[in-house]
Amino acid sequence: MTKAIAVTGLHKSFGRTHALDGLDLTVEEGEVHGFLGPNGAGKSTTIRILLGLLRADTGAARLLGGDPWHDAVALHRRLAYVPGDVELWPGLTGGEAIDLLVRLRGGADRRRRDELIERFDLDPAKKGRAYSKGNRQKVAIVAALASDAELLLLDEPTAGLDPLMEVVFQDVVLEAKAAGRTVLLSSHVLAQVEKLADRVSIIRHGRTVQSGSLSELRHLTRTTVEAETDRPVTGLDRLPGVHSVEIIDSGAGAGNRVRFTVDGGRLGAAVDRLAACGVRGLTSHPPTLEELMLRHYGDELAANGHGAPALHEDAR
């Protein structure tokens, strides 16, 4: 399987600011890849380098088998881009802007364009200056998805969209995925990434800190388990990988309830131990993407005076 995007050791500085500091990113063909990181982590810079709008200082970047800087125009015919902050020409209508972008990319199916305009409930007759932020995003999304691009580079595409449009957007991306297109989705909406992405890369300070499928990432993080048993559970805290064991006393006759967190690979042993005490009820929460993210950024939050590390040290 060829890679749609292969980036290794990318560096980029703007004056004294190091926007990218050895970033790696691999996106397989046909997958939806979530690209996560806080503001200023270097997501947009990476995407702009992939678009040949910026030139990397050092490092290798391949896009659809080509060089993003030298083959920019040829590659652009095969991809579509939605920036996070769409600016339109004040005097052009949304419909004109869509047609212009689509045409410059090599033309598109008129029916698909009109259908997308309908689904996103966009008024194409309004002038660019009259659109709200969300509507400007819709213009770029429609223009990007109306074409037959193999690769979609979406940089926080739904910023400013309402929840209804967010659902439409997710449908449209899933359709694109079903059609075999590759999507790089940079987003802050973790629920969206959780729903759409096959794999994610989490970056921080211009460097990739974690990359893999969601289940792989979950494996690396603790799962929260809550159980009700016939007999009081003992010896849990002696098991390796089990943390923050908490016995919940919910009054006489209510049975024995226990809550703890357990490392990804150690769940089996913990469940065996519970089974020995006669399990009556069991719930387990795999870590949410939010918890995964916070695990990587917890120290930053802590430094800012928030008790965030608690979230993964002794999850709720």
Added chain:
Amino acid sequence: MSAAAAADTPAVTRTPAAAGALAGTRALLRFALRRDRVRLPVWILALFLGTLSAAGKFTSLYADPQARDSLTDTMASPAGLAMTGPRHYLDDYTFGAMLGHQMLGFLAVLVGLMNVLVVTRHTRDEEETGRAELVRSAVVGRHAQLAAALWVAVVADLALALLLAAGLGATDLAPGGVTGPLLYGLAHAAVGLVFAGVAAVTTQITAHTRAASGTALAVIGLAYALRAAGDAGGHDGLSWLSPIGWAQRSYPYVDDRWWPLLLCVALAVLCAGTGFVLSTRRDVGAGLRAARPGRRTASGALLGPLGLALRLHRPLLAGFGAGLFLMGAMYGSVLGEADGMLKDIDQVQEALRRIGGTSPAESFASMIMVILAVVASVYVVTAALRPLAEEHAGRAEPLLATGLSRVRWAGGHLAVALGGGTALLLLGGLGIGITGAASTGDPGLVLSLTGAALAYAPALWVTAGIAAVLFGRLPRVARAAWTVPVYAFVTGYLGQLLGFPGWTNDLSPFGHVPRLPAAPVDGTPLTVLTLVAAALVLVGLDGFRRRDLETK
């Protein structure tokens, strides 16, 4: 802090209604003055110094009574009156009368422009960018922003008036008089306030800054045209329809009448009041006139880099085209009188001799060509720097992420700059040619003057090339391209008049153009300029291909 709060509270409770609508006006005024702390002084000083230098020129050029008589004759022609003011000034054409006659109408347009820009900048522009919403959500009354903007205009106008009064009072223009300079200064303020009021109305009508200021500027143009037609044709009634005409009819240094200025103030108050009333009939950020829907799909003409560039440049190009045609026509209409007008001014005569030509009319036309070319070059620089503006606004990014190459995108804008500049020369040349032919009775001028204007095209292309190189290689300092038109004007026009050494002119691309129709046609410099321009454009485009895109 607590003292201030204590002082404010009773004021609010005393007059709740009035203070409510205007709450925060004083703070907004201070803030606006702080934002304009460079802009306004530059405006005011430029207007003041321009007036002083004109006054100085009158006293030195027309010290000789004969020169003054000849000037009076020239000014008495319809074209002379159209470009200046009412005939009554000519009855006794003293230096003071010259100032009131020749400068007041022209300065009124500039003061009007300053006022329109001040008011739209602090009202509609704030609303369009969304900053007004933030401000209005604070303890700020419904009318505070417009009131503060109008107060800025009042402060600026009065500052200009007092500066003019003091500065002109100190010159030897009309010794002894205090009333003349003071009235002359206040005439500016009065006209300025009228157009501030006009802008207060136009900002309510449309939701867009450029449409608001454009409408107000059209009103200024109409006011000027009314008085020009009235003064030229001797129809005083027409001139009395124009606030610029009112200001001119205060006759500073001549009759010193105050009451026409009261008309201006009354109209300004009426307009401002209308603005306040209209503003209550619309929503924040909206205009009274709803925006019309546009095309749902793009026409075929738009769908390429050149079509897009043309579409984006169209309004500016059309404005410059109309302006240059009218400007050429205005100068052309006095061409027939150029001989009489210029014959007694020694300095001009000397400058014209340097230029050459068989008649003063020809030399005069050659000089006007420089002005037309410099004005066209202002458009060319704006247009050639447009891709950079698009880049900074974040609108280049989505386009360059498509199959459009950087060279084709920037090339589209540069092509419009090059072709548009040439079209402007053609229009300016046609303007001066047509009216020049009419005023001199020589139909051959249509062709020869149009050709003379077009000879400046290669110099315009070099100007575009310089802007292109800066855009491609040194985007941070690209605004330095503006030095080209400024320098060309100083050396090409003022330098000819004041006799600068020849090499100063050689540094400007416009200095190498043969001064048609006075000078003979010479193709060599034009060919060289064209080649230089082509090389500059290529270097600029190549630089743009290699650099990072400037992102928002």
